[in-house]
Amino acid sequence: MSTTPLDRVVIRFAGDSGDGMQLTGDRFTADAAAIGNDFATLPNFPAEIRAPQGTIAGVSSFQLHFAGDDILTPGDRPDVLVAMNPASLKANISDLRRDGLLIVDIHDFTKRNLAKVGYDSDPLTDGTLEDHELHAVDLTGLSVAAVAEFGLGRKDAARSKNMVALGVLTWLYSRPLEATIEFLEKKFAAQPAIRDANRAAYLAGYHYGETTEDFTVRYEVKPAPLAPGTYRQITGNRAMALGLMAGAATANLPLFLGAYPITPASDVLHELSRHKNHGVLTFQAEDEIAAIGAALGASYAGHLGVTVTSGPGMALKSEFISLALMLEQPLVIVDVQRAGPSTGMPTKTEQADLLQSFFGRHGEAPAPILAARSAGDCFDVAVEATRIALTYRTPVIVLSDGYLANGSEPWSVPDIAALPAIDANFATAPNTPDGRFLPYLRDENLARSLAVPGTPGLENRIGGIEKADGTGNVSYDPANHEHMVKLRQAKVDGIARSIPDLVVDDPSGEADVLVIGWGSTWGPIGATARRVRRQGRRVATVHLRHLNPFPSNLGDVLRRYNRVIAPEMNLGQLALLLRAKYLVDVESYSRVRGLPISPSEFEADLTAIIDGKDTP
């Protein structure tokens, strides 16, 4: 048996939503991490917890791209597809690359199941799969046989088929067995029968690979030479939670999260709820409105107030965001975007809440907006949001999305003690020469004086009614209102002074076309740019973390290029903003399919654009 070295592999595990595909993918990812591969993942699952069995609607998949070098996306066309039933084969086969490796569990390929998903004949035998390297294996049968001795019912015995599949791939990609066995022992410590069954099924899969003559080649993907450092695997939602904790710790404030369960943001609530021994107080409120209300109350009480949600929850929170803007009270609002409008596709990704974040409020209500570009970047963005919220006394909107939330990547572990300190700078003494405390006196950043209840002598009243500059007393004076509206805008605009200038990535220094992105399109844009440059073409890229305000040099950057392309998972929301603000003819490249933009598709389109051969 020979072992063939590979630079990179894209594997997709696909099965019924009860088949354990997410767990299987997670385990294989953890092994890739342990070996030191670079990786990126794309979990893709239905919103229904248990959709009807064996249907296309119930297919859940997990795609993992792992490599011996640096990668940016989970890949678009898998090299390997593991299909656990006819529905998952049907739903995914068109993506598998020509000559790709196809492992199918034949157990469910009955006439009835085939008919259920619209197969007229059995694809395993009718020749339609001959472009691929097909391995038809009775994974379920192997599972049942392997666990026979543990006295499980038939249904439970068959359930370990995902572990059989994982075992086969572990063998095929020359992975060590120990980490997964250790994982199973820990996870099922309280259920010895289940633990032993999973272990046996996993080993059965491994040994099947080893003994069968079905596979003629084994593969190996070497560790990736990532920049020196300590790495771990991280998802966006976990990085967001840790970043919020780090922001609060850096500001020396307790962290309070008010949240209401919503896909795909709930894991941030779950993660933070586990860390009460780090001083984190989480509150699951009765609705989205109360969640932000409690966070605002906690902020007023002197904590770092945070709420996390997704698009529909953002809509419900908008009145409270306006109140926080009017009060000029620090608050962090995380929107893990999903495909909308309305319920939309809750488990699918999108970045169509940008304009909602900008304008989805009544009155002139400017809020700073940040967006994370990768799973690990959610950490840095959360810390930055904390800095802005506390320094400028303002609610800050943080945009993540479903792809970042659930996807994982290697993450260079940050040094918490080295993070720059954030000063909440609460008032402790009167701020006028005559010994009064005026809550709307401002510092050089236009940030107001903020006194926390319990501070003697600084008692004050704040509220949603327009307030007189300085005193904060109720004011209906026309000139004062105009002054305050402009002041609140100027304060947010002034944040740009604390934001570093954009740095354009253009290795040639001579590109005519600039690709500008924000949020999770960072991976696909970067990957596409590499491909295009490898062909010998020139392209410049720049990516926005700060969306409101924009970095100060953005206008100059945009005007330097003949063409500016903005790829977005929406209908051109950033493009609209850039055109309005800078009068530059930014062209939108729009894909709204609930999936990240495909680098191979974008590569072809961007090549045409650079060559001037694109048709409008």
Place this chain on the structure above:
Amino acid sequence: MTATHPSPGLARVPLSLTPTNRKEFVSDQEVRWCPGCGDYAVLAAFQTLMPKLGIRRENTVIVSGIGCSSRFPYYMDTYGLHSIHGRAPSIATGLALTRPDLAVWVVTGDGDALSIGGNHLIHALRRNTNITILLFNNRIYGLTKGQPSPTSETGMVTKSSPIGSVDHPFNPVKLALGAEATFVARSLDSDRAHLTDVMTRAVQHRGASLVEIYQNCPIFNDGVFDGLKEPDSPAIIPLRHGEPIVFAGGTRTVVRDPDSGRLSVVAAGAVGERQVVIHDEASDDVAQAMAVASLTDTHGLTQSPIGIFRAVDRPVHDDEARAQVHMPTAENRIRDLQSLVTGHDTWSTPATPTAHPEELHRGLTT
């Protein structure tokens, strides 16, 4: 160690070192309610009550929503937050959860608390968060100029109900009891002594307290409570813990039917076989308080119990939530967080002299 208030409700709120007086609690803002508004009387009672509590002024926070009564915080020289319509209980919950050293008051009205904010009210009561809610019930939307509220009587003619309102009114006390609130009371703007007593009991209760205050709106619903304002009014059923429920100068009493358990009002001389009800605010069984609350005529107010319906102890939401949380020392906090951020499954890439990241990118496809 700072001395704190002896009552459970304010157990962690520090006492003032020097006595405070009413004037210190009056803010410099001009009060802008209509002349004759019942809110003035409640504000006056409240300002008198505050120095008697003896807690530090800076440790009092008043949160309000939107409506006439919600202007209340502006007139008190404490910490105050005038928020948005119906949402004050949610803000107060965040405050109570994070700061047990604060006395947290919610000032709200019938529209604010029972209509737009109904959800927050019932959940604050259900959780039993340590806040005190003063619900000013004038049975009308005042600030928006006179539309029927969730407590207005059926048939009320207003600009938005020109042929008469077809809505059935809430009984706020029953709503609170339905949410198993641990402290529920009703008082009157015009009865300063009673109102002061009830508010004092409410704030000293640990958990969520709701005080419904019948409050006259002289502009849009004038006189709606007049039947309750005469001394010894036959419409008022005074509730006194441990005493028989007797009213109208001793001429009427509340009895329980031994078969159905229902309460009804009878002439004092006509009790017969039936049992005169002894008011028990501390009963574990919410049904007792609910039955007493049902004596309220929510339409015409020809009859209404006044006093404390229920005052029982139940685990307090914010106490329980804080008990689960442990904040490490500042130094340990960074150390613990570093360990959490690092996690258990890490791998290290050593520094290699050749591997410049940009070089690694070259020649790659994805």
